[in-house]
Amino acid sequence: MLGVGADVPEAAERLFRLTEAEASRLCSLFFELGHRLPLTAERDRLAERAAELSSRLAQLEEHDGRQLQQLKEDRDRLRRELEAEIASLSGAAEAHREERVRVTGELAGLAGELGRARAELAADRETLRQGEAELDGIRSSAVFRIARLYWGAKERALPRGTRVRHAFDRLAGWAKGQPRRS
Numbered sequence: 378m379l380g381v382g383a384d385v386p387e388a389a390e391r392l393f394r395l396t397e398a399e400a401s402r403l404c405s406l407f408f409e410l411g412h413r414l415p416l417t418a419e420r421d422r423l424a425e426r427a428a429e430l431s432s433r434l435a436q437l438e439e440h441d442g443r444q445l446q447q448l449k450e451d452r453d454r455l456r457r458e459l460e461a462e463i464a465s466l467s468g469a470a471e472a473h474r475e476e477r478v479r480v481t482g483e484l485a486g487l488a489g490e491l492g493r494a495r496a497e498l499a500a501d502r503e504t505l506r507q508g509e510a511e512l513d514g515i516r517s518s519a520v521f522r523i524a525r526l527y528w529g530a531k532e533r534a535l536p537r538g539t540r541v542r543h544a545f546d547r548l549a550g551w552a553k554g555q556p557r558r559s
Contacts, residue, residue, distance in 0.1 A: 397488070405481060412473045416466055423459050430455060 385393075395403065434448045515521050535542040550556075 401481070401484065405477065408477060409474070412470070412477075416470050419466060420463065423463065427456065427459055 392403075430452055434445075434452055438445045438448075535545050
């Protein structure tokens with residue numbers, strides 16, 4: 378649902394303020410109502426049809442005994458078929474309810490997972506914020522600024538790939554006690 382403009386009806390405002398649990402219950406209610414309507418309409422249609430057939434049977438009973446017996450048999454057969462169809466529709470309705478319960482359970486599980494993922498994300502963001510704060514502290518320190526000046530001067534005076542730079546790197550490695558590389 379989308380509310381546009383400054384004059385949103387109060388009923389819509391209440392819908393927008395629903396908690397996640399309330400919104401989930403409201404969705405479930407409409408889901409179940411939506412699945413009941415076709416079943417109710419079909420049941421009513423079948424009941425109306427059965428009533429029509431019973432009425433027609435009563436009219437024909439007056440005219441012909443043989444037709445009466447045939448109609449009774451047809452009525453019984455149709456009643457059995459209708460009862461079977463109603464049972465089938467009831468089974469389908471039950472299957473829909475079970476599916477809704479299953480999906481609702483899955484949604485609850487996913488909501489839990491989402492909550493845990495959000496908590497992990499918040500913790501990771503806090504860790505990142507702390508790391509960035511530490512990095513900013515290091516970058517703003519006098520030692521780091523001096524080291525950057527040294528590295529910049531070294532790059533300008535001794536460019537990478539030159540023989541002088543290679544000799545300097547070997548000498549610095551020797552001074553640090555690092556093994557010699559060719």
